[in-house]
Amino acid sequence: MSRSTETRPAWMGKPTPFASVSRALGIVLMCALVIFPFLVVVSTSLATQTEIDRNGGYVIIPTEISFEAYRQIFNGTQVTRSIIISVGITVVGTLFSLTCTVLAAYGLSRKGSLFQKGLLTFVLITLLFGPGMIPVYLMVKNMGMLNTYWALIIPGAVSAFNIIIIRGFIQSIPQEMFEAARIDGASEWRVLWQLVIPLSRASIAVVGLFLAVGYWNNYFGPLLYLTDTDKWPLQLLMRSFVLQNNISSTAQQIPGMVRPPQQAVQMAFVVISTIPILLAYPFLTKHMSKGMLTGAVKG
Amino acid sequence: MAIDVKSTAPAPVRRLSRKDLQSGEPDRKVPFLARWRRDYPLLIMVAPAVIVLMLFTYIPLLGNVIAFMDYVPFLGIRDSEWVGFDNFTALFADAGFWNAFSNTLQVTALQLILFFPVPIMLAVFLNSVMRSGVKKFTQSVIYLPHFLSWVIIVALFQQMFGGAGVVNRFLINNGISPLDIMSNPETFKLLITFQGIWKDAGWGTIIFLAAIAAIDASQYEAAAIDGAGSFKRFWHVTLPGMRPIIVLMLILRLGDSLTVGFEQILLQRDAVGPGAAEVLDTFVYFNGVVDGNWGAATAAGLLKGVVSLVLVLAANKFAHKLGEDGIYKS
Structure with a gap:
């Protein structure tokens, strides 16, 4: 315990044993509240039917590991397709959104350039007013984007908040570098590509990751705009599959095969849709607080 | 902002x-x-x-x-x-609209009372953790649920608290009658408030932790030399230091009074019925997109937008009166 006093200032005094113990308990409790549900989900997805039945619907630590549920999920054509759709929307959406955002952030970063003030105001006003669900829906419909993936990507692609975050980073690049580049005769496009993007790579990566998480998690967009169930991405399928217990249409039955435990398949579904988030998570935590704070809105 | x-x-x-x-x-x-x-x-x-x-x-x-x-x-x-203001007149005569309006305000009130203080308390608690390794690990764990979709969150809650969930199975095994947590209209608003806390309270600590970190350590030292104990230091140094951020977050939340977890509620509305679960956003969705009452639904959405804007400006004005900066400086 001696290490814990290292950073403690002298004036603070030693904590009482009671304080130390309750603090430790608090930490354990907080972490357990988050981790325990995941443990149950992962364990149940790996358990066998008999064990789940014996326990009555869930398993905390499986005694026998079975990957039947995952095999089943990747057999079902609809599930496999929904994963591909979700990945596609996430990749294309993030690229499109990020391109618009970075271009606009650089285009608006130079004080005193032509129309800069007016365009910045145009962007910032959107932080104050939202147009509402119905008018946007009707716009998407009138543009013929209903039941296409573009409806999930384009309407929400540009967020003033993201533009302001990246713009802030671009403005913190030393001005001398721009001057040098311009004296050397570099065009704006070249400055953007060879100077701005390499130097603000970290902030662009963070915004990109947040965008990707948003596209991956989006469930209302597809519900609103995709009428064709064949086009459903993972989140929407998971809703009907896990929350509405609609298993028969999703899992293909192979004659003679043991039907995998329904609970396990549902939980396997949850695990699969969580994995991309967990993979991106280390990168998110690395930069997120920095991005959150330095991105604090500057007009 | x-x-x-x-x-x-x-x-x-x-x-x-x-x-x-x-x-x-x-x-x-x-x-x-x-x-x-x-x-x-x-x-x-x-x-x-x-x-x-x-x-x-x-x-x-x-x-x-x-x-x-x-x-x-x-x-x-x-x-x-x-049709002029006919849509609005019809809206005000519609019991469903008032039900949605009242539900929205109830959820907001619950969130303000139960949810809003949690990130502040968690931030103060985390700040008192001295070992940076433990602190970092705890932060990474409690930020995580913020990044999960509502579909996953609801599925997790179902697995824990549903009819065949962990909690009820435990109760049954111990001879106690199971609780109806996931589909009880009476407690639905509490349920979604707690789901919100589970998902976003950890994430919400970031901004308060930054506020605490910005407090000058010499203030603590001076207070300690003057004989202030840990609670007094919290009350007279930490809390005043956090006040501008707390006020700012409160204003933002008040301005968003009419927006309460749309995706979250939409996912669970069927389980408890619209009486308990209809909020303004779901009202707009079901009335407009599902039932095709475009005019009335847009009227409800527009009303919500205008009231929200007024609320945020009013809350900000009030903050100025209290001597805080608010969202913009006066």
Whole structure:
């Protein structure tokens, strides 16, 4: 315990044993509240039917590991397709959104350039007013984007908040570098590509990751705009599959095969849709607080 | 929205262009055509974002005129009939609208009382953890649920608290009758408040932790020398130091009073029925997109938008009265 006093200032005094113990308990409790549900989900997805039945619907630590549920999920054509759709929307959406955002952030970063003030105001006003669900829906419909993936990507692609975050980073690049580049005769496009993007790579990566998480998690967009169930991405399928217990249409039955435990398949579904988030998570935590704070809105 | 946590605003630096370098003229003296020639690539760069905002924010903003129309999709905006404030009159006579309105306010009130203080307390608690390794690990764990979709969160809650969930199985095994947590209209609003806490309270600590970190340590030292114990230091140093951020977050939350977890509620509305679960956003969705009452639904959405804007401006004004900066400085 001696290490814990290292950073403690002298004036603070030693904590009482009671304080130390309750603090430790608090930490354990907080972490357990988050981790325990995941443990149950992962364990149940790996358990066998008999064990789940014996326990009555869930398993905390499986005694026998079975990957039947995952095999089943990747057999079902609809599930496999929904994963591909979700990945596609996430990749294309993030690229499109990020391109618009970075271009606009650089285009608006130079004080005193032509129309800069007016365009910045145009962007910032959107932080104050939202147009509402119905008018946007009707716009998407009138543009013929209903039941296409573009409806999930384009309407929400540009967020003033993201533009302001990246713009802030671009403005913190030393001005001398721009001057040098311009004296050397570099065009704006070249400055953007060879100077701005390499130097603000970290902030662009963070915004990109947040965008990707948003596209991956989006469930209302597809519900609103995709009428064709064949086009459903993972989140929407998971809703009907896990929350509405609609298993028969999703899992293909192979004659003679043991039907995998329904609970396990549902939980396997949850695990699969969580994995991309967990993979991106280390990168998110690395930069997120920095991005959150330095991105604090500057007009 | 100036969240001035860490002021990194760069000093205004005069930008130089080739034109500038030759003439040494300040910006406003550069003729328009020369500025155009100099800056048009920047305008091209801004164009995609402007087009998207124009199409999907500004034009739909004008599209709110259908709140004053008997909108028929087949006729479009041009040929649909103007009805003045009929949609609003109908809305105010609709018990469903008032139910949604009341539910929304109830959820907001619950969130303000139960949810809002949690990130503040968690931040103070985390700040008291001295070992940076333990602190970092705890932070990473409690931030995680923020990144999960509502579908996953609801599925997790189902697994824990549903009819065949962990909690009820435990109760049954111990001879206690199971609790109806996931589909009880009576406690539905509490349920979604706690789901919100589980998902976002950890994430919400970030901004308060930054506020605590910005407090000058010498204040604590001075207080301790004057004999203030840990609670007094918290009350007289930490809390006042956090106050501007707390007020700011409160204003933002109040301005969002009429927005309460749309996706979250939509997912669980069927389990408890609209009586307990209908909020303004779901009312707009079901009335408009599902039932095709475009005019009335848009009217409800427009009303919500206008009231929200008024709320945020009023809350901000109130903060100024209390001597806080609020969202913008007066």
